[in-house]
Amino acid sequence: MSTISTSSSTASANAALQSAAQSIISGSTGNSSMDVSTLVTALVNAKIAGQTAALTAKQTTDNTTLSAYGALSSALSALQSGIASLANGTTLSTFSATATGTGLTATAGVGAVAGTYSVNVTQIASSQALSSAAFGATTQLGTGTLSISLGGKSMDINVDSSNNTLSGIAAAINANSSNPGVTATIVTGTDGAHLVLRAANTGAANVINVSTSNITTDNGLSSLGVTSTASTTGGTSTIVSANSSQAWTQSGYAQDAEFTVGGIAASSSSNSVTTAIAGVTMNLTTAAAGTTQTLTIAQDTTAQNTAITNFVSLYNTVVTTMSTLTSYTAGASSQGALLGDSTLQTIKNTLATIVGGSVGSGSAGATLAAIGITLKDDPADGTLVVNNSALNTALTSSPATVASLFNSTNGIAQQLNSSITTFTQKGGIIDTRNTALNADLASITKQQSSLADYTTQLTNQYQAQFTALNTLMATMNNNSQYLTALFGGTNSAGALASNKG
Incomplete structure (x- = not known):
């Protein structure tokens, strides 16, 4: 492709040069003046055409x-990323978890x-929910301090004339920066x-306690006190209200999940x-309470199949990319960008040796063929x-066998991972x-800049000379025409000749 481009540029320059030569001939024979601009351009282009074309071709x-190496690097990086879990052994350590009933799911890690x-x-584990006695929606309950605790952490709410309604207290609770994890809402009934x-x-330990202090005006504020006690026997939490005539009620209980695994009692x-x-992480919902189920932990062959199949697909992408970059078509003006490239050939041979080799020594060595992965029928492919x-x-x-092939020390995926790192680092x-x-492109740019300076200098020089x-x-x-007029020429006698006669 660069040869064709260079030849084309040279032919164009020669054509312009012939046109310029005709301009000189015409000017010298008096037929017309020279076209100095065209002449200079043609001469300069003829002078630099070969070098310009060579630099442009090398730059291209x-x-x-560079683009070809970028495509190769991208394919290699995609392969390396895709085999990470096979290289470090994570995929072959994956398990599935299946329960026979409802309300119990699990994941194995x-x-x-x-x-x-x-x-x-x-x-199952649940959280506590407490409802106060009924008050008027706009009733001002008084002023003082509410201390609210949960699971060993607490916050103080200053209740004054600006927030001493139920809705004002709820808003103050939710907005407090020291809130230990208590949300407050207002529910209005009949x-x-x-x-x-x-x-x-x-959890049983996460019980809510509310105490009041510093009350100066009491219109029900002290009735918001309540003491909660967590169960120590697996039961539900209990509460005692500060004012039994305006008692709190418990609509949700603080309790742990209670269960047995293989007959061994446990809680959470x-x-x-x-x-x-x-x-293993077990996830419980309400449907699981009161049930006995069988939980099976087994190798996740589906995930392993997906990972290994994906590895093959990504490896094939690398092979196809390299094949495209080294393609050859007889008689074509351009070939693969890395045709005959020793760097690519080194990478290709290394990867092929790894996937075609065995892991282990002697008769104990395992190959990909042992798990159903083989080369395509066409060996050249x-x-x-x-x-x-x-x-x-x-x-x-x-x-x-699978574990041996993809072990994290010298398994096929780990060998590929190490080699790709060596290639791309x-x-x-x-x-x-x-x-x-x-570096070569930078040199070409400098040469093109120098050539541009030389072109300007040469253009100015030729412009002055031919002008x-x-x-x-x-x-x-003009002088020739004047002398002809005086002395005559081939087709005229001239003024002096006429006078002499």
Whole structure:
């Protein structure tokens, strides 16, 4: 492509030069004056055409190569990112968790092991909710201080004439920066307005206590005192109101979740239970209370299949990208941007050796073919094919083989991950190649700048020279015409010749 561009530029410059030469001939024979501007442009272009074309062609080639390395790096990075969980062993440590009933779900994470557990749920964790006695919606209850505590933390609410209605107190509670996790709302019934307090957190320890102090005017403010006691036996919380005639009621109870796992009693302040089974989080809802279910923790072969299949797809993308970048078409004006490139060939050979090799030594070594992953029928293609049935069989029947192939020390994914890091890191072979290309582009830019300066200088020089020549030829033509008029020429006798006669 650069050869064609250079030849085209040279041909164009030669054509302009021929036109300029004709301009000189015409000017010298008196037919017309020279076209100095066209002449100078043609001469300058002829002078710099080859170098300009060469620099432009090299610049295009360098930029094309940089883009090609960018495409290769992107494909390699996508592969590296996609195999991260296979390289570090996370995928092969994933488990599924399935319960036989409703109201109990679970997720298995790091540390989980396969097993079956009988889970009996007695009660789920809940949070406390308290409702005060009824008051008038606009009744001013007095002035003083309310101290509200929850789970060992507390806040003080200053009640004065600006906020001593139920709605004013509720707003002050919700706005307090020291609020330990109590929300306040007003519920209005047929008997009047009620202040409702709710604990944000579940669990027997999260009970609400309200005390009053510094009361100077009391129109019901002292009746907002209430003491809550958490159950120590797995039951529900209890309350004692400061004023039994204007008593609080408990509509929600502070209690822990109570359950057994394999006959072992356990409890949790949250319905998201993380401490009962190592590596497993059990999530309880109301439907689970009073049920006995079987919870099964097993290898998550679906997730493993997805991860391995994705690895094959991403690897094939890298192979296809490299094939495109090194493509060759006989007779075509342009070929793959990295055709014959040693850096790409090094990367290609390294990756192919890893996926085609075995993990382990001797007869104990395992290959991808053992789990249903083989090269495409055309060896030159280089891509991998997955036999999904064989892969699923390996995942369920030969987990040790899969674990060996993708172990986090020298498994195939880990080898690919290490190699890609070596290729793409700063100072790696791709970075080194890109650095050289960018340096070359910087040099080309400097050469183009110098060439532009030389073009300006040459243009000014030629402009002055040919302007002077044009003036000289015009003077000579005028003198020639004058002398012909005096002495005669081929087709005229001349004024002096006529006088002589």
